[in-house]
Amino acid sequence: MKFTKMHGLGNDYVYVNGFAEPLDQVDLPELSRRVSDRHFGIGGDGLILILPSEKADFRMRVFNNDGSEAKNCGNGLRCVSKYVYDHGLTAKTSFTVETLGGIVQPRIQTGPDGKAALITIDMGEPRLARKFIPMLGQPDEQVIGHPLKIEDREFTFTAVSMGNPHAILFFDELRDDDVVYYGPLIENNELFPERTNVEFIQVQNRKEILFRVWERGSGVTLACGTGACAAAVAGVLSGKTDRNVTVHLLGGDLEIEWRESDNHVYMTGPATEVFSGEYLGTIPYLQQKTP
Numbered sequence: 001m002k003f004t005k006m007h008g009l010g011n012d013y014v015y016v017n018g019f020a021e022p023l024d025q026v027d028l029p030e031l032s033r034r035v036s037d038r039h040f041g042i043g044g045d046g047l048i049l050i051l052p053s054e055k056a057d058f059r060m061r062v063f064n065n066d067g068s069e070a071k072n073c074g075n076g077l078r079c080v081s082k083y084v085y086d087h088g089l090t091a092k093t094s095f096t097v098e099t100l101g102g103i104v105q106p107r108i109q110t111g112p113d114g115k116a117a118l119i120t121i122d123m124g125e126p127r128l129a130r131k132f133i134p135m136l137g138q139p140d141e142q143v144i145g146h147p148l149k150i151e152d153r154e155f156t157f158t159a160v161s162m163g164n165p166h167a168i169l170f171f172d173e174l175r176d177d178d179v180v181y182y183g184p185l186i187e188n189n190e191l192f193p194e195r196t197n198v199e200f201i202q203v204q205n206r207k208e209i210l211f212r213v214w215e216r217g218s219g220v221t222l223a224c225g226t227g228a229c230a231a232a233v234a235g236v237l238s239g240k241t242d243r244n245v246t247v248h249l250l251g252g253d254l255e256i257e258w259r260e261s262d263n264h265v266y267m268t269g270p271a272t273e274v275f276s277g278e279y280l281g282t283i284p285y286l287q288q289k290t291p
């Protein structure tokens with residue numbers, strides 16, 4: 001199976017062009033687990049498929065490295081946009097991509113080599129009601145500064161969905177061992193029936209935040225595009241930041257705007273193609289149902 005390795009600020013995935021590779025009988029969660037393994041496979045935070053769509057120009061499916069399918073992936077969307085433009089699947093610099101979390105609109109800025117350099121994605125509207133996160137409790141209620149006790153420690157968090165769930169926590173000072181210890185405990189907290197991504201934020205000023213993330217289904221990653229969008233929204237909701245912020249992630253910076261005029265969140269950042277290759281491991285196929 002041919003693949004391309006790409007990353008968005010170090011959030012790296014194995015990309016498969018579903019227009020060229022037959023995938024419909026493949027056990028995709030198992031394939032993601034195998035190709036994501038950094039010792040026995042290709043290595044990555046997960047698997048992303050670029051597919052035809054009946055509702056948009058393209059469709060993106062995202063699988064975390066534990067095999068769970070996600071409804072959206074901001075870094076993945078920038079890489080998918082770069083792939084389809086650089087590899088000639090489209091000549092348009094603005095198009096649409098269908099995800100399980102909704103249809104989004106990338107816009108490409110090319111570099112001196114004529115390839116996609118910076119990609120801005122209109123990520124659509126943030127979803128704030130518990131029922132959209134999803135999170136237990138009153139379905140239409142927003143969750144801003146919600147108390148959460150984990151073992152001996154009291155936290156507060158804000159919940160934002162960008163098609164996928166995010167619990168945003170603000171700290172005076174970020175500590176990596178907080179991410180590794182509390183990340184999985186919050187990811188799997190009973191409040192979140194589909195688990196959640198967990199973002200740890202330090203506000204530097206009204207236009208800049210420091211960002212760490214424990215991703216649902218992948219653990220610590222160097223960047224999370226939907227998480228950066230969710231953090232920007234949470235910053236505004238909690239009165240800590242302006243609507244335009246630079247998010248400083250471990251892998252680099254994203255510019256996020258939660259635009260007042262249309263309530264859409266815009267994410268701008270790079271995407272990088274690292275290498276292409278042929279996966280020679282065994283492809284796991286779905287068990288044929290015996291008639």
Ligand SMILES: N[C@H](CCC[C@H](N)C(=O)O)C(=O)O
Nearest residue numbers: 070073074075164224225226
């Ligand atoms: N772990 C996420 C999917 C990947 C999102 C992230 N890598 C991004 O760039 O948005 C989830 O289960 O919702």
